[in-house]
Amino acid sequence: MKMKLLKGFALALSMMLPGLAQADERLQAVMQKLAAGQSITLATIGGSITTGYAAQPPRERGWAALLAKSLGPKVRLVNAGVSGTDSAAAVQRLQSQVLDTQPDLVVVEFGVNDQWLDPAVRGSSYEALLRRLLTAPRPPAVVVLGLTQQGNQPRDAVDLQLALAAHYGLTAVDFGRWMQARVESGADRWATLYDEPVHPNAIGHQRIALAVAEALHAATRQPAGSPQPVPPPLPEPRFGRAHEFTRMLAGDTLKPYRQHGFARGGEVHPEWTGQQPGWVTTADDAEASFLAYGSEIAVFHAESDRYRNLEARVDDGPWVTLRGQVPERQGYLGWHYTVVGRDLEPTAHLLHVRVKRDEWAGSGRPASLLAVMSAGLYPPALRPDDFAPEPASGDRIAPSDPRLRWVGRIGELPAGKLLAWSGSELRARFSGRELGLGLASTHGATSYFTVEVDGRRHVLAVPAGSAGDWRLREPLSDGPHELRLVKRTEGSMAEAVFTSLRLAANGRLLDPPPARPLRLEFYGDSITAGACDGDVAEDQYEDLYPHDGTRAYGALTAARLGADYVGIAVSGIGITATWHDLLMPEVWDRVAPRKNAAVAPPDRRAPDVVLLNLGQNDHGFPASKGQSIAPDFGTRYLAFVRQLRGRYPKARLVLLMGGMSAPREQPAIPHAVQQAVQQLRSEGDDKVWLYRFEAFAWAHPRIDVHELMADELVRFLKDEVLK
Template identity: 80%
Template sequence: MNKHGLKGFALALSSMLPAASQADARLQAVMQRLEAGEAVTLATIGGSITTGHAAQPPRERGWAALLAKSLGPRVRLVNAGVGGTDSAAGVQRLQAQVLDKSPDLVVVEFDVNDQWLDPAVRGGSFEAILRRLLTARKPPAVVVLGLTQQGGQPRDATELQLRLAAHYGLTALDFSRWMQARVEAGEDRWAALYDEPVHPNATGHQRIALALAELLRAAARGPIKAVPALPPPLYGQAHEFTRMLAGDALQPYRRQGFARGGEVHPEWPGQQHGWVTRADDAEAHFLAWGSEIAVFHAESEHYRNLEARVDDGPWVTLRGQVPERKGYLGWHYGVVGRDLEPTAHLLHVRVRRDEWAGSGRRASLLAVMSAGIYPPALRRSDFLPEALPGGPVAADAPQLRWVGRIANVPDGRLLAWSGSELRARFTGTQLGLGFASTHWGSSHFTVEIDGVRHWLAVPGNAASDWRLREPLPPGEHSLRLIKRTEGAMAEAVFTGLRLGEGGRLLAPPPARPLRLVFYGDSITAGACNADLGDDQYDDLYFHDGTRAYGALTAERLGADYVGIAVSGIGITATWHELLMPQVWNREAPRLDAPVAPPDPRSPDVVLLNLGQNDHGFPASKGRPIAADFGARYLAFVRQLRGRYPDARLLLLAGGMTAWKDEPAIPRALEQAAATLRAEGDAKVWTHTFQAFAWAHPRIDVHARMADELTRFLNQEVLK
């Protein structure tokens, strides 16, 4: 190299290495250990360039292997390159493929593949890799490798990643600038590094390894500086909290036309088959969690397109038919839903009916990847804990429509039972809500504005005011405030709402033509229906009565919903102190609550689903169900009939397994119905759910239960 080349190389290197006052202390320490003869584990994570693609043999002549060799025999290499993966997929495999190997030094390379990643994702996913490395139990030194395509273009992802490296005080190699300095000095040619636009050839891999080796050795010089505190994220923290469903964990709760199979990523250790189809009408439905949900799917010139949506959101095309993927299979992180509430969701996938219909080509998905499964401290409500100016609209304003068993109290309206609902119409650009509580538990609410769901947690034993963070567009708006948390866990008093300057209430929304009243236990209350793992009652955010089977059925039928449900309760046995016959007619599930006055509007159908705890509690003690369960069940049904003389009665069993384990439960239903019919009561039916779960049902099982119940009501009860 001549003096001009040395000068250019030095200038490029100086622009990539932090100044001494900003030196990367962890990297200095690792390199000084290596120079002292200690063993060091080097891990590399990235896409096909990190695997060594286009160098032969790749794992021996790729840049990662060349770098490890150049650093000496005391370096152990862990190459976690997986072709066709970007940082969004990389963060999903980071723990198993990198952190579990206890690396001392990690080189991160994703900018070429991230150039094709959704721009709304790439900042958060790449930053999450850096943050998870830096917050590991034993944080490694981290180097960001900014590669490029032939000729140094494009640069969007590279610039973003270099900016993140600077934000976290990390050493980074901008390979494009390093190489361009050599080209301008007459010492190299871009054309020598590439035989095609994307992947460097053997010479290119040699240059990458050379640049990294020089950078790492330069970083070893100078004193070791203190490791700075972790700065706040630039792109959020969603991808620090991820979950991947693949292989045996990727089980549809309902499918048609999809079968196990399809391509398995050959470079991803332990990957199992996903789901594949050639049918035009194929569909599959999955339970997923998080604020961002994506499908990791195959793409090539020979595949077909899928489309997917989360819950009832818009359909998103997942491009499997990619003509530019000629001769090889690729993989893509396709975002289906983002900015979701960070809880459980239903993912619906189907074959897209397009010009490839009838072609018999395959469509395939390998995994469902979720981000934003936040711990409680990081959940961000769309409401701020402060009041809007101006006086509140009182809870008894005639423009407000209340649905459910709502009690009048001195300060407002008591919202105890899950499913208790306020509906209103208003104008203005702001919304505030006021609450008070003397109960110990926090109440979780869904606040639906113009069809968009927001989440709000109201603390117990406190008065609180809340306002919507973002202004609404001018004009008319609809509001639904629905209590998610069951009454035994939390009660709240709604004290009023505020609309801000210029806002006013409009005439209330009309009542729905059908009214359903449900009595039940934790299944009907929606307990644990969004839990990620085992059933739990510590974090009631994941218990959502608005997505339990009864509320879903009411929505599908266009009905008003009233839910009277308590976890652990039964007719003859209970996990706590209360039996349903003691509290079924009260304003709240406690003995000191007043008996509720007669319903202002008689329900069309009353549905009863009890018996799970009548069997489950005594069984947990090694005892049988109460010998008089059938008689006491009938007595309670008579109490319901006394309060609702004109309603249709539907006696339900299921959602969990008690009816399978204990024959006395379905027998009691049939005998009670037969007794009432024999007495001339023709408005009584029974139904046993085929959809069930061994633990508390999650929202996928509740959706199937609602399918069953909606069909049964339409075909048998409401006809």
């Protein structure tokens, strides 16, 4: 075999190579290193064709092994072929299976499998493979291998991959063109290379190895370019950068926060090194929910003629079928990357999976998912920006306009409405194709807002120290629109002032949306503020983007009950102890969490229910110093509850515990809360309740725990408080 390949090289060097792009300097350097007798590491990454499927034995007679042997004994082969995977799955395994091996040369093959990948994904995922290889700490030479099925069709994925190779100046081997040229010259036949349409046979693997070898040896014949000690910067991406920033949940990290009917297990991918079981079920009513992250969330799941279908959605998005029942995969287990949510806000999300009720209901067949794969976990500098720093075309509408409905504790300033507390909300209805918002940052860091137009969420960042207008980039349709502007960053971190609303030149403000029938007001600490609820790894306060008060348990509870939400919450605060210089009794009634902030005037509309959840920091701060909770915590807790009752004499009052570990670790907290309830009831106050959350987290709760807390609280309020 080696002799036949070498004869093929001699033939290749005497003629032009169809489908071969100009070799890049990095590849030239690798081939010159090999020619000089030095060792190199060759890595191949692709699907089943790269594994050597249909050649016997595959790992010895597949094209990758044949190529490595033909290059000589100084070549170490790392074959990262995994059957049934495409470039979207490949970016998830690239680091551990390829980059960690420190390759000198990488051949990338996904022309066949990417043909079955979602067309909206394949450009971004394949481009990300190339970019991650080229920006590695020790970037290898990269060769793009474009394989098609028998007959050189279809070519959608291959043509895209070859165009990306040209965009990045990489050597590319268009095997379809190479082979078609041989067919047209009478030197070969397609039928010789394939026993079925998809996978080449042993002869087909020989031809692929020959085509790639020709390209590599041709690189040594081209004049070397000038040495470049610093690689040139990459060109701008053609398909975005979402798949450069990925995260995979599998094995022990794939843990549902809520599930029924699923069990740990199911078939694992036999070729994926270190792969662990996922979740499997035969129950018709099985469902599970997971915490996931990113702007694109997909499920990697099994498919064959003996599986059944699942369906999934992200947050409250549409249900998407995860096609596990694939009749054409008879006796052959396959795997598929199915996108469930795309163009999402690049932060934390909830993924819900359930067995699909279809013709396979009651069959007892298994349904299985192996991993959740996310893309688009952008670093701060690359996050998409939905707003342009410029005004809309219409006249300014003052914040005091009666057609603007304000919800929350809103401060009044000469410049406009002070929005300090997270959850502060503007509601309005308008017509016109443009939306502009005037805002100024007055204290702290960047303020983040959720801007919801007709139910579609956008994120607006008002950087620290900035003031101006922001116009929604997305043009709106004709007709009426409904707006919600909600501050998501907690008040102790950032404050902002709303200065104006601007619409299109022909737009107009309409009558406001109707008032909500119920009003809930929450007092609490970082748990209630939603601190760290979208953080991917450890708790952090450097980047406030993932800290979203609109997805904390209180805001979720209000939304589910159709209620107004007022959130008076500060990270690190307590009644007797604090991580900074504020105690809740000092700022609870102010328009901002500052001692010099004005006391809020009496509420125009008093809350129907006031909820208090404090105590975590009364325990946590002294415990961090090896000290106990203040001995007068119970007395001061009751005193603060009396202050709340004094401001809201007719409200239902609910004293909460939990969300984090303090009530479990410090018995004084549940004791104080219980005593406060008993004392008020003994005085004739029959509108006070106690509730202790079962859901909790040792670190700050993420949105999955907030979801569970909201589930509990909604049930309790409906069953006990609002009946």
